Amino acid sequence: MLDVLRVRDFRLVAVADLLSGLGDWLLLVAAPYFVLRLTGSTMATGLTLAAETLPALVLGPVAGVFADRCDRRRTMLAIDVLRAATVALMLLVHHPGQVWLIYVALIGESGLGQFFDPARRALIPALVGRGPRLAAANSLTALVSGTVRLVGGPAGGALYALAGFGPVVALDAASYLASAILIAAIRHRPGPVSPQRQRGTVLRRFADDLRAGAAHLRVTPGLPVVFATAAIFLLGNAALTALLVPFTGTVLHAGAGTLGMLFAALGVGYLAGAPLSRAAAARFSDRRVMITSLAALSAVFAVTFHTHDIGWALVLFVLIGPPGVCFLVAVDTYLARRTPDALLGRVGSAYGMIQAAATLAGMLGGAVLGQQVGIGVTADLAALCVAVSAAVALLIPRHSTADSLDASKSSLAAPPERSADC
Numbered sequence: 001m002l003d004v005l006r007v008r009d010f011r012l013v014a015v016a017d018l019l020s021g022l023g024d025w026l027l028l029v030a031a032p033y034f035v036l037r038l039t040g041s042t043m044a045t046g047l048t049l050a051a052e053t054l055p056a057l058v059l060g061p062v063a064g065v066f067a068d069r070c071d072r073r074r075t076m077l078a079i080d081v082l083r084a085a086t087v088a089l090m091l092l093v094h095h096p097g098q099v100w101l102i103y104v105a106l107i108g109e110s111g112l113g114q115f116f117d118p119a120r121r122a123l124i125p126a127l128v129g130r131g132p133r134l135a136a137a138n139s140l141t142a143l144v145s146g147t148v149r150l151v152g153g154p155a156g157g158a159l160y161a162l163a164g165f166g167p168v169v170a171l172d173a174a175s176y177l178a179s180a181i182l183i184a185a186i187r188h189r190p191g192p193v194s195p196q197r198q199r200g201t202v203l204r205r206f207a208d209d210l211r212a213g214a215a216h217l218r219v220t221p222g223l224p225v226v227f228a229t230a231a232i233f234l235l236g237n238a239a240l241t242a243l244l245v246p247f248t249g250t251v252l253h254a255g256a257g258t259l260g261m262l263f264a265a266l267g268v269g270y271l272a273g274a275p276l277s278r279a280a281a282a283r284f285s286d287r288r289v290m291i292t293s294l295a296a297l298s299a300v301f302a303v304t305f306h307t308h309d310i311g312w313a314l315v316l317f318v319l320i321g322p323p324g325v326c327f328l329v330a331v332d333t334y335l336a337r338r339t340p341d342a343l344l345g346r347v348g349s350a351y352g353m354i355q356a357a358a359t360l361a362g363m364l365g366g367a368v369l370g371q372q373v374g375i376g377v378t379a380d381l382a383a384l385c386v387a388v389s390a391a392v393a394l395l396i397p398r399h400s401t402a403d404s405l406d407a408s409k410s411s412l413a414a415p416p417e418r419s420a421d422c
Contacts, residue, residue, distance in 0.1 A: 006383075062206075065213075065345070081177070217350060239363070269320055295388050301382060
């Protein structure tokens with residue numbers, strides 16, 4: 001898996017992702033606590049988390065087209081600089097009447113991220129190819145995510161307690177600027193401008209691009225089923241996420257410290273899952289990895305939220321990580337290998353919209369059901385939802401390697417085309 005770091009440009013992207021991700025998680029913990037201290041309102045605190053979800057649902061289509069029409073490296077560079085400036089707005093907040101600035105900054109940061117993520121996803125296959133290195137790159141990305149989850153949350157809480165909100169915000173802004181510097185050093189450049197893509201008005205070209213992306217998702221064998229599988233899994237996963245706080249308090253009879261330990265255990269599982277996902281990708285098809293991972297997750301989920309022992313809960317949270325990472329890496333690799341470079345941004349943003357919508361619905365449903373029917377029954381329903389996603393994954397066609405786009409090549413045969421609009 002680490003062999004892919006020999007690709008200089010991917011190495012820059014991976015380190016940039018690590019730095020900006022750490023900054024995000026520092027703020028993810030500190031911002032709600034800061035708002036709670038200023039306002040004393042749990043609703044105001046909850047809005048800081050809701051502000052992260054809405055932009056993904058609204059901006060997804062625009063972001064995907066933008067990522068495909070523009071130089072992805074330049075897009076990522078500009079977005080990082082803008083995110084640094086947006087986050088810095090929170091340094092101006094000193095009393096409850098200014099809390100709205102935090103919401104503006106969080107929505108702006110999340111909205112800009114909707115343009116960054118599809119561009120990053122689409123750039124990776126251009127840097128490492130669509131062969132074995134693509135799965136390795138996605139596994140390494142999962143390793144970065146696990147590291148961020150393990151370190152970012154506790155570090156954010158500790159830094160906020162020791163130094164206050166301002167230094168956390170400054171560090172997050174600095175992480176974006178450091179990421180921008182690394183991305184600026186990427187040597188990869190897109191191919192020549194395509195004159196045909198410049199015809200018509202901006203609105204007409206945008207509509208045409210949306211239709212092309214939707215058509216690819218609709219007619220490419222396997223993609224609709226993979227999207228449905230991911231949506232059902234994420235729905236159940238988010239419902240369980242909504243149960244974490246009441247599960248910790250009412251089932252484990254523990255406090256915030258134990259909740260932090262559970263998140264850390266999940267991070268350990270993510271770290272362990274990264275090399276496992278690479279090994280699984282080398283031995284099995286993406287289809288088999290998805291089915292097996294989801295089946296394992298449904299079993300672990302079914303047990304986890306019924307345990308009353310903190311020690312066993314920590315062990316089970318570690319066990320959630322490996323199959324979760326294997327599934328997510330398999331989905332990313334599957335989508336990239338069956339999507340032309342010119343459409344990767346739109347497919348990535350569509351997947352991001354599915355993630356956001358399913359997560360929002362799952363968290364709302366989990367919270368309501370947990371209140372109405374109890375934690376145990378809701379957890380069982382969520383685990384059943386994940387089991388259903390494993391059954392749906394059985395409908396994924398059994399593609400051969402030849403069915404993938406350039407699956408056996410280390411890089412694309414021809415450079416991607418870009419519009420002159422950006």
